[in-house]
Amino acid sequence: MARPKMLKLPEVLEEIDMSRAAFYRMRARGQAPRLRKLPNGQLRISRADLDAWWQQCGENAA
Known part of the structure; x- marks a missing residue:
């Protein structure tokens, strides 16, 4: 099983x-x-x- 992709905080902020x-x-x-x-x-x-967070943001905006 492959490890999940982990992003650095600066990558996420960008x-x-x-x-x-x-x-x-x-x-x-x-x-x-x-x-x-x-x-x-x-x-x-x-x-x-x-x-998942992006998805939740979209649901809250609707």
């Missing part, structure tokens, strides 16, 4: 066109995609989690 500060505000409100912290302290977001 894709969603959002500043780091705005992303962390959304995260504090529980509205951001799930972050995973690696043992070295770096943050990653799975492609599946980001895609």
Whole structure:
């Protein structure tokens, strides 16, 4: 089984066109995609989690 694609936070911020500060505000409100912290302290977001978040945003806008 292949490992899921994990994106770096800067890649995600670029894709969603959002500043780091705005992303962390959304995260504090529980509205951001799930972050995973690696043992070295770096943050990653799975492609599946980001895609699900995008889908949820579309549903909330309708």
